[in-house]
Amino acid sequence: MTTKPAFGPRWLITGRLRLTSELHLGTGESRPDDALRGPRMTEDETPDIALVAGSDTGHHYIPGTSLKGALRAWINRHLAQLAPDGLITDDWQKDVFGHVTTRSDRPGAEDDGLGGRVIIGDAEVSATQTIQPAREARIAIDPRTRTVDGRRLFHQQTLPPGTVFNIRVVIETPPAEDGRQLVPSAEIAQALLTAFAGFDTGPEETRIRLGADKGMGKGAAVFELGEVRCYDAEVVRAWIAAGATESWDRSDVAATAARRSAAAQLDHEAASWVPVSDLATTPWSVIIDLDLQVTTRLMATDPEATRLQAERRAQGEEEGPLTRETRRDPEGRPVLPATSLKGALRARAMRILTTLFAGDHTSHRLPDGAAQVAEDVFGSTGQRSRLRIGPMRPTAEPVFAIQEFIALDRFSGGGATGRKFRSRAAEAPGWDVPLILDLEGLTPARRNAAFALVVLVLKDLIDGDMSVGHGTAHGYGRTGGSLRGLRIGGSLAAEDGWQDLALTDGAGRDPFAAEMFRLFVTRQALPALRASGGDRSAPVVKGA
Incomplete structure (x- = not known):
């Protein structure tokens, strides 16, 4: 007589994921959008917009699949620092998330594989919310003319901050009929709860981000735990004794017992786990805390607000000149899109490299080594950017000012009829900006060169030699600020030339003080960058 395997625990975790920045989780599809048609476009020139899921x-x-992939990647990369020693192994991950068994793994065997024990459904928007995706225009700047490259304009939808998704996770315990050792389900539940905390806890560089443009501040979220239940054999007996008139996850009797069972198991399991807040800086990362202060007015135009205002004026609902509004968050504070900041940083980097390495003045092509430095920092086709911008937090109360403008007639030199407009710009706004530079996988020479390029760019930003946003030719968006601090990953700090960057006087002073910054620029950054400019394998050049 064959004995059936015993009933295994089944876990249910529910919660909510609330966006704290925009999210673009695309479907790979686009469609024409009439609202994007400009006044000079014909009827057959309707621009397309990239859609988000749903x-x-x-x-x-x-x-x-997206949510599960993000959690699995975080567990694979960071959980070993938090879990008991030796817990997160390859076999552990195969049992939890599944794997495909190939003939090369087991000669003579079929491709049977193994399904994962974690089941994560689609996270749908909360039923109490009605979400209208925002339209976002993205552009590229021609590095030669420093104007918009008209061939590189595209649009995409984004879901706004504050959007709430309902999360439901089930952990199964299948019968181990083949005698294999199963990971205890309480361990899996603890690992997933720890991973969910990784959305908004711990160093910025380790936090989970979803969707596209993660390196430009998108996809940030906060996880709010609902409840955790564990349906083991005792809970099932209580459910049956109560009549089993409702499904196992809806029965009040079963739910009460399941919550009690889960709490007892998790309390016992959590004793040997380290909190997510104790995560260390990733080994090959440099984290720079930038205090960005715009010293003039800033105009980061909100195209959607301008479009809606134009529609109201066309329908006679609003009079007066068109007002170009600067972007604001739900609390009314000015917003500088991370894409704008990163674009300005990249344009300045290319200008620095072009200055240092003459190259071909006709095509503005850089030597291979110098081009490689730019690609290492800012990415290229098929290679992600290593420079990531975290969520930008405003540092001052919002103050806005209206300025009147009028377009000039190019023939008469006078004001163009009907072309008066105005802008509502932010007065000298500021933000705390975390910058994360991931140097993992680069040779020592390329690591030094990549960091040196970032240092030179930030020096220009702090010295006021850069501008961001719209109207830079009219004095808008002039940058300034300071570097508040610098953190270096353990693997980098162990290399020659990096220890000096982490010096402090023990009193918590800024390790990136002005004199030290100048010293690094003159003695390390420029030599390191020049050494790598013509040769990808150039040796590291240390400061004198």
Whole structure:
């Protein structure tokens, strides 16, 4: 007689994921959008916009595969620092998330594989919310003319901050009929709860981000735990004794017992786990805390607000000149898109490299080594950017000012009829900006060169030699600020030339003080960058 395997625990974790920045989780599809048609476009020139998941039905969601992939990647990269020693092994991950068994793994065996024990459904927008995706225009700047490259304009939808998604996770315990050792389900539940905390806890460089443009501040979220239940054999008996008139996850009797069982198991399991807040800086990362202060007015135009205002004026609902509004967050504070800041940093980097390495003045092509430095920092086709901008936090109360403008007639030299407009710009706004430079996988020479390029760019930003946003030719968006601090990963700090950057006087002073910064620029940054400019394998040049 064959004995059936015993009933294994089944876990249910529920919660909510609330966006704290925009999210673009695309479907790979686009469609024409009449609202994007400009006044000079013909009827057959309607621009396309990249859609986010759920746009066709109006029910927006995060696919379960995307959420599960992000959690699995975080567990693979960071959980070993938090879990008991030796717990997160390859076998552990295969049992929890599944794997494909190939013939090369087991000669003579079929491709049977193994399904994962973690089931994550699509995270749908909360039923109490009605979400209208925002339209975002993205542009590229021609490095030669420093104007918009008209061939590189595209649009995409984004879901706004504050959007709430409902999360539901089930952990199964299948019968181990083949005698294999199963990971205890309480361990899996603890690992997932720890990973969910990774959305908004711990160093910025380790936090989970979803969707596209993660390196430019998008995809940030906060996880709010609902409840945790564990349906083991005792809970099932209580459910049956109560009549089993409702499904196992809806029965009040079973739910009460399941919550009690989960709490007892998790309390015992959590004793040997380290809190997420104790995560260390990733080994090959440099984290720079930038205090960005715009010293003049800033105009980061909100195209959607301008479009809606133009529609109201066309319908006679609003009079007066068109006002170009600067972007604001839900609390009314000015917003500088991370894409704008990163674009300005990249344009300045290319200008520095072009200055240092003459190259071909006709095409503005850089030597291979110098081009490689730019690609290492800012990415290229098929290579992600190593410079990531974290969520930008405003540092001052918002103050806005209206300025009147009028377009001039190029023939008469006088004011063009009907072309008066105005702008509502932010007065000298500021932000705390975390910058994360991931140097993992680069040779020592390329690591030094990449960091040196970032240092030179930040020096220009702090010295006021850069501008961000719109109207830079009219004096808008002039930058300034300071570097508040610098953190270096353990693997980098162990290398020659990096220890000096982490010096402090023990009193918590800024390790990136002005004199030290100048010293690094003159003695390390420029020599390191010049050494790598013509040769990708150039040796590291240390300061004198």
